[in-house]
Amino acid sequence: MSRRVTVISNEVPRTFDIKQSDGQYQVAADGGSSQCFRLTQIEGHRFLLVDESGQRIVHTVRDGQTLFLHVDGHCYTFALPNKHGQRRGAKRGGEVLAPMPGKVTRIYVEVGQAVESSEALYALEAMKMESVVRAPVAGRVTAIRSAVGDQVEGGARVLDFEAERSSEASG
Amino acid sequence: MPKKLLVANRGEIAVRVLRACAELAIPSVAVFSDADCSAPHAMLADEAVRLGEAEAKSSYLDIGKIIDAAQTVGADAIHPGYGFLSESAQFAAACQAAGITFVGPSAATIEALGDKASARRLAVEAGVPVVPGQQIESDEELEQLAKQVGFPLLIKAIAGGGGKGMRVVRDPADLQHAFELARREAVASFNNPAMLIERLIERPRHIEVQILADNHGHCVFLGERECSIQRRHQKIIEECPSPAVDADLRQRIGSAAVAVARAAGYTNAGTVEFLLDENGDFYFLEVNTRLQVEHPITEEVTGIDLVHQQLRIADGLPLELEQDRIVIRGHAIEARVYAEDPARDFAPSPGRIHVLDEPHGPGVRVDSGVRAAMDVPVYYDPILSKVIAWAPTREAAIARLDRALADYVLLGFATNISLMRHVLGHPAFRQGQLSTGFITEHLLDRQTALWSAPLPSEQTEALAAALSADARVSSTDGAPQTVAAVRQTPWEQLANWRVR
Numbered sequence: 001m002s003r004r005v006t007v008i009s010n011e012v013p014r015t016f017d018i019k020q021s022d023g024q025y026q027v028a029a030d031g032g033s034s035q036c037f038r039l040t041q042i043e044g045h046r047f048l049l050v051d052e053s054g055q056r057i058v059h060t061v062r063d064g065q066t067l068f069l070h071v072d073g074h075c076y077t078f079a080l081p082n083k084h085g086q087r088r089g090a091k092r093g094g095e096v097l098a099p100m101p102g103k104v105t106r107i108y109v110e111v112g113q114a115v116e117s118s119e120a121l122y123a124l125e126a127m128k129m130e131s132v133v134r135a136p137v138a139g140r141v142t143a144i145r146s147a148v149g150d151q152v153e154g155g156a157r158v159l160d161f162e163a164e165r166s167s168e169a170s171g
Numbered sequence: 172m173p174k175k176l177l178v179a180n181r182g183e184i185a186v187r188v189l190r191a192c193a194e195l196a197i198p199s200v201a202v203f204s205d206a207d208c209s210a211p212h213a214m215l216a217d218e219a220v221r222l223g224e225a226e227a228k229s230s231y232l233d234i235g236k237i238i239d240a241a242q243t244v245g246a247d248a249i250h251p252g253y254g255f256l257s258e259s260a261q262f263a264a265a266c267q268a269a270g271i272t273f274v275g276p277s278a279a280t281i282e283a284l285g286d287k288a289s290a291r292r293l294a295v296e297a298g299v300p301v302v303p304g305q306q307i308e309s310d311e312e313l314e315q316l317a318k319q320v321g322f323p324l325l326i327k328a329i330a331g332g333g334g335k336g337m338r339v340v341r342d343p344a345d346l347q348h349a350f351e352l353a354r355r356e357a358v359a360s361f362n363n364p365a366m367l368i369e370r371l372i373e374r375p376r377h378i379e380v381q382i383l384a385d386n387h388g389h390c391v392f393l394g395e396r397e398c399s400i401q402r403r404h405q406k407i408i409e410e411c412p413s414p415a416v417d418a419d420l421r422q423r424i425g426s427a428a429v430a431v432a433r434a435a436g437y438t439n440a441g442t443v444e445f446l447l448d449e450n451g452d453f454y455f456l457e458v459n460t461r462l463q464v465e466h467p468i469t470e471e472v473t474g475i476d477l478v479h480q481q482l483r484i485a486d487g488l489p490l491e492l493e494q495d496r497i498v499i500r501g502h503a504i505e506a507r508v509y510a511e512d513p514a515r516d517f518a519p520s521p522g523r524i525h526v527l528d529e530p531h532g533p534g535v536r537v538d539s540g541v542r543a544a545m546d547v548p549v550y551y552d553p554i555l556s557k558v559i560a561w562a563p564t565r566e567a568a569i570a571r572l573d574r575a576l577a578d579y580v581l582l583g584f585a586t587n588i589s590l591m592r593h594v595l596g597h598p599a600f601r602q603g604q605l606s607t608g609f610i611t612e613h614l615l616d617r618q619t620a621l622w623s624a625p626l627p628s629e630q631t632e633a634l635a636a637a638l639s640a641d642a643r644v645s646s647t648d649g650a651p652q653t654v655a656a657v658r659q660t661p662w663e664q665l666a667n668w669r670v671r
Contacts, residue, residue, distance in 0.1 A: 005636045009627055016636040027633040035633055041643045045526045045582070049634065059580045060638050061525045063647045067639050068525065071631060073577030074589050074624045078635045101521055101549050126549040127510065127519035151549075154522070 007067065008079035096133060098156045102126030104148055109141045109159070122146075122158055139163040172486050173197055173248035173272060177241045178216065179262075180252030181231060182540030183556050184462070185212035188250045191478040192216075200244050202237060204230030206548035211540055218244055225550045231255045234262050238269050248272035248485060250478075254552060257461040258285060274485040275439050276460050284435055284458040294455040297434040299427045302446065302454045304369030307350075316368050317346055323373065326350050328357035329365040336360055339371055374606040375446040376415055377401070378453065380428035381469045383480055384437045385490040392425035393473050394499045396442075396465055399605040400594055402517055407587065408594060409465040410504040411472050414565060414603030415447060421499075424453050431458060440466075440481050464507065464557065467538060471503035471561040502568040503561045506576060506595075510553040512585035520584040521549040525647050528580035534561045534568075535575045547584070555586070565603070569595055589624045590614075 006015045019026040023041075028034040037051035039058075049058050049071070059070040067078045102124035109121055115135045123132050143160035146152055177200040178188045185201060189212060192199035201216030206225035213219045220240040222230040230236070232255055241249055249266055251257035251274065260282040266273035275281070284290045291301050303320050306329065307313055317324060317340075326349055328336030336357035338349040350366070358364050377398045384390035397413030398406040416424070428443035435458065442463050444456040466477050475492065484490065512520045527543040539556035541547060547555065558579065560572035573595045576588050594600055599613055606612070627635070638644050 003640060005640045007632060007635045007639055009632050009635070014632045014636070016633055018637055018640055020637070020640070025637045027637055029629055029633065032629070035630060037634070037637075039637065039641065045645060047638075047643075058634070058638075059526055059528060059582060060644055061582050061647055062639070062644050063523075063525060063583070067635055067644075068582035069631070069635050069638065070526075070580045070582060071634065073592065075580070075582060075586070076624050076627050076631060076635065077585070078627075078632075078639070080639050099515070100519060102519070103549075126521060127551060127553040129517075129519050129553075131516075131518050 006081050008081065009076075013081070096121060096136065096157075096159060096161045098124060098152050098154055098158055099131070099133060100124065100126050101152065101154045101156075102131075104146050104150045104152060104158060105130055107144060107146075107148055107159075109144075111141055111144055113141045115139060115141065121161070124152070133158070135161065137163045172482060173246075175200060175244065175246040176248045176250055176274075176482070177202065177220075177237070177244070177246035178212070178250050178252065179231070179237050180250070180255055180257075181207055181210060181212055181551065182554065183538045184252040184254075184464070184540070186215055186540050187538050188252060188478055189215045191476065191482065195479065195482065197482070200240070200246050202231070202240055204550070206550055210545065211542050220244060225548060227255065227550060231551075234259070234265050237262075238265055238271070241271055242269065246271065248274060248482075250274040250481070251461065253461050253464055258459070260285065272485050274481050276437055276441065280435055280437055281460045284437075284460050287457060290435075290457055291455070293434045294431050297427075297430040299431055299455045300453065302369055302372060302456075304367055307366045307368050313346065313350055313368075314343075317343065320368055320370050323371040325367075325369045325371045326353045327367050327369065328353065328361055328363065329367055330357065330361035330363040336366075372446050372448045372454065374449055374608065375399075376413070376605055377406070377444065377607050378413055378416065378424065378447045379442045379444040379459075379463075380425055381463075381466065381477070382428050382432050382437070382441050382443060383477070383484065383490060383492065384432050384439065384441070385484050386438050386487055387489050389490045390429050390432050390437070391490065391492050391494045391497060392428050393469050393475060393477075393497055395421060395424060396463075396468055397605060398465060399607050400600075400609050401607055402513075402587075402610050406465065407507050407509070408504065408591060409468055410502065410565070410568070411468040412499050412502065413447075414605070415451075420451060420453075427453070427455070431455065439484050440477050464554070465505050467536060467557065467559045468503035468505045471536065471559060472499045472501055473497055474500065501561055501563045502565045503559060504565075504568050504572045505557050505559045506572055506591045507557050507587075508555045508579065508581070508591075509587045510547050510555055510584060511587055513587050513590040514585070517587075519549070519553050520586070521547045521553070522584035523547075523647070524581060524583045526580060526582035528578075529556070530558060530575035530578035532571075532575065532578075534571050535559070536561070537575075555581070566601075569601065 002017045002019045006013050015030040017028045024038050026036050040048045045059050045061050047058050061068050065080045069076045105125045106123040117138045118134045120132045123130050140162045142162050146158045175198045178185045189199050199216040201213050201219040202222050203213035204225050222236045256262040260278040263273045263278040323341040326338045338353040340349045378395050380395050381393040396409050396411045398409040400408035442459040445453040447453045510520050511517045523546050529537045536559040541555045558575050560568050562568040562571050576592050
């Protein structure tokens with residue numbers, strides 16, 4: 001019995017057919033090659049990965065729709081599609097989400113203001129560094145939901161933004 | 172030795188100093204903000220005192236609260252760590268006024284060295300070379316000054332920053348034009364037309380010298396550290412010894428550092444920073460009047476514990492170190508692990524650490540201020556820990572550090588670990604061809620998206636797909652256990668009820 005699974009790797013969805021039995025995996029890339037490996041749980045986040053090239057320890061944990069994986073000396077982050085096939089926090093045309101948690105230190109725009117693509121919208125400060133959040137496309141600011149001095153979570157909607165009609169937002 | 176030491180800091184440096192206290196059997200006190208009530212440093216000390224809200228100005232930067240905390244618990248000495256109040260003359264003076272030993276130089280020394288112009292004057296008086304240059308008082312003297320300074324040179328606004336009001340001049344024929352452009356920018360950006368002219372040091376290396384000075388006029392240097400690998404003017408990889416410094420240069424630059432320290436009447440541990448140019452000439456930059464982030468590499472190659480020495484000196488004990496018996500043995504390299512995303516222009520990436528497995532093994536030291544199931548706060552510097560590798564040779568130390576970084580498992584947010592492995596593997600780094608522009612020169616034109624990790628192979632993606640469908644993989648639902656709740660209850664007050 002095989003199962004189709006998609007992971008999003010650097011913004012690119014990758015789909016695999018997975019056959020699994022008792023920790024023994026056969027994973028086939030969509031229209032591509034197939035590989036076999038065994039995953040044994042050592043404890044908690046730690047697994048032993050055994051394949052034809054040998055064995056190694058991998059660490060993994062899942063946080064909502066994000067899968068963290070440490071293997072071969074590097075840490076990788078994969079997004080997992082949710083039930084609707086859409087990634088959590090994916091940017092829709094009308095949203096400019098805070099890229100990180102932080103304090104709103106400046107708001108450059110006003111409600112109703114038209115902005116060019118990449119024009120500065122607001123600034124966030126975290127860990128002693130200020131980053132400017134810019135308009136992804138040309139559009140208009142329709143609401144401002146935070147004030148200067150507010151502490152916001154990563155992914156928070158600091159302001160509402162409406163992309164210009166002709167832009168990709170309609171797609 | 173102090174009867175009780177308060178560590179006025181957080182994170183890995185607080186942990187490092189608290190460990191020294193335990194080794195020296197000195198009762199220790201941590202201070203913490205509301206963001207840090209269950210941070211490792213706050214739990215490691217014998218006692219912990221809440222300072223206030225998370226913002227640094229309400230906690231780790233609040234001189235009054237820290238002095239109050241020390242007096243409440245009866246601490247007779249304060250170690251300031253680095254950052255925060257460590258280079259505040261006002262804080263050093265407040266400690267003194269309260270009868271508390273400040274582990275560091277005197278307030279007057281901090282003040283004199285904290286001002287760049289006065290530090291430069293001190294160096295010049297001590298006969299130590301500084302980057303040739305001066306203020307341009309009038310348009311007429313421009314050419315004369317340019318000849319004195321020599322080409323290539325730099326024209327820059329006194330009020331400058333971020334490259335504005337700054338011009339590099341290589342050809343004397345461009346001098347006048349460049350000067351006018353730079354000054355126009357200076358007026359537009361800073362409303363200040365005052366300009367400096369300075370020799371341009373091309374491809375400089377950042378070389379600094381660790382010094383120790385006691386209260387009895389004895390001062391020694393403990394070799395140099397090369398800290399050329401930087402991003403945004405912040406060091407990320409440091410090593411000792413420097414591949415560019417031989418025994419003769421070490422002696423000269425070390426003696427220069429001691430001369431500056433003596434001229435400033437310096438006491439305790441300090442670092443004298445220099446630029447080293449491609450001809451092997453060095454120029455004084457500034458003095459850091461505190462323990463440096465990268466102090467462990469000096470400890471590893473000299474076998475001298477700098478924090479122990481700091482506490483001895485602060486207690487008025489004489490240094491028991493003779494210059495000619497301080498030997499550099501082997502090679503040490505440090506990598507600073509930051510909560511930041513190199514793929515997004517080094518944007519901070521605070522968040523929860525879901526999984527943490529720090530490296531171990533011979534010659535590997537990890538100075539860490541974090542733990543698993545901890546939320547790394549957004550309020551402070553993004554440094555999480557430092558991995559230090561020691562080995563008999565530079566080559567072996569690089570290999571050991573790379574192995575340790577490969578073993579460093581931190582799951583939860585982006586870090587700079589893979590970027591540092593990339594630097595360690597770069598041929599120019601292996602050959603010791605370093606300069607402060609290394610990252611920009613060798614890595615910035617690459618696809619920056621690769622920096623937080625190499626692109627995953629299809630095998631890695633297949634593994635991720637398998638794990639995403641594997642029921643054994645743990646999820647991070649639910650808040651981590653913290654002592655935050657405990658800190659809010661009267662039980663926390665128990666410390667104050669104790670019979671003394």
